[in-house]
Amino acid sequence: MIPSAMMTGPQKITTPHDMDEAAVVEHMRHLKAEFGKKLVILGHHYQRREIVELADFRGDSLELCRAAANQDDAEIIIFCGVRFMVESARILARPRQRVYHPNARAGCPMADMANAPLVEKAWRDLEQRGLHGSTIPVTYMNSDADLKAFTGRNGGIVCTSSNATKVFEWAFARGERIIFYPDEHLGRNVANSMGIESLIYDPREPLGGLTEDEFRNAKVLLWKGFCHVHTHFTTAHIDEAREKWPDVYVMSHPECTQEVIGASDFAGSTSQMCRKVAEAPAGATFAIGTEINMIHRLAFEHADKNVHTLSRSLCPNMYRVNLYNLYDTVRDLENAPQVILPDDVMRDGKLALDRMLAINL
Ligand code: SF4
Incomplete structure (x- = not known):
């Protein structure tokens, strides 16, 4: 599913390749040399080895987020990862830069477990009790762009798995409680490490399935969501x-x-x-x-x-980006769909991402 916030150009039709992988790698290296600094390929650690070997930067989502924000010379940014990462790169890139995702169908089931309408409903639960002014929304990087925008416009911040503790400290310096989405496990593990009690907020239940007292007194409300690759x-x-x-x-x-x-x-x-x-x-x-x-x-x-x-666990969505759709994107950029987000999502999502990047990590 492609979220409504994300719009792309015409979907390019690709033809099956008769080239073997070694030939595609050779063509890719040739194309990269032609583009020089104008082209930057970002590759997440979970990408296939042949993709990571072609990437100019490899890293976790925080490192790639920073890399996307620092590419002054690049005209074209190609992000080999899943949709929420590509959207973040779009938000942080310069307006003149073009951002591409080799496979728009590479999403994240955990990110899909929270969306802006559901989180707005939880926020209304807080508003109706006068608690929203003292609550800091924190969204994991692994979330849709419009959820980052909601977070930004409500004084909140993005975190990644590498900086979540510092982000929670930032939030508690500004508010009395956190609502964290969409991964209950990251939120719980961080809260545990800080000695703070957390409670699950289940968006399918009235008041998240909590009693009035539990909801009012919770220090960390954890969205009920998970990554199937890691809960394995x-x-x-x-x-x-x-x-x-x-x-x-x-x-x-x-x-x-x-x-x-x-x-x-x-x-x-x-x-x-x-x-x-x-x-x-x-x-x-x-x-x-x-x-x-x-x-x-x-x-x-x-x-x-x-x-x-510990046990074999593969992310099928990360696996959707491959050598062939990367090559198809680079060799035919004019027809490849660009990642474009609405202006308000760009503006408010950037607020939440910039707050994270401003923390001295
Ligand atoms: S590993 Fe988990 S969180 Fe990361 S993209 Fe895959 S499903 Fe989403």
Whole structure:
């Protein structure tokens, strides 16, 4: 589903390629050399290895958000990731820059669990009780652009998995409570680490399924939403890994459940986990609870270390971007659909993103 906030040009019709992958990579390298600094390709850690190898910048969503904001020389930004990342790059890029997504169907089921009308309904629950003035809305980067815009216009801020604790501190310096959407697990894990109690707000239930007292006294209201790629991991996976590799260092992404985070040695963003592997001595053993493409690449790039997955879990949406639709986009930019957002979504979404980028992280 493409959200109404996101408009694109005519959808290009592609033809099947008879070229093998090596030939496409060669053509891509040739095209990149022709474009030079005018073209920037951003690749998220969860992308396939061949995509990440062609990217000018690889990183987590915060790093790629910064990269999108800092590309003065670029005329064309191609984001290899899912829709919410591409929309954020569109918001942060210069107006003259063109932003493309190789596959507009690469969305995020977790982002789809919250939308502006549903969050506005929750906000009305707060308004009716006079609580909205002391509530800071915080949206995870993994959310639609119009939800970022809602957050921006109501004094709120965006966070990523690498800066969520600092963003929560920012919010509590300005308000008495947070409403956080759309990932209950990241929100709960951050609140737990700060010693703050959190309660689930289920948008399908009146008052989020809470009693009047619970709603009024909650410090952190957690939207009921989750990432299926990360809730796949269990403590049984961790137990198995520890039994199999007694010296293993277990790392999990903060979108995992609190039980998995509690049983891990480290919880952090994709880039933080990549750094841990890169900095470890040869022979170190890791078992990681995150998307499989990143783990495969880490194992390939650090062949002197033992990098394992806790259990195979793939994000089918990240996988929708591939060498062929990237190549189709770059070789025929005039007909490729550009990412365009309404002016008010651009303006208010930028407020929420800029507040995050202004925090000294
Ligand atoms: S890994 Fe999870 S949060 Fe990230 S894009 Fe896939 S479904 Fe969405």
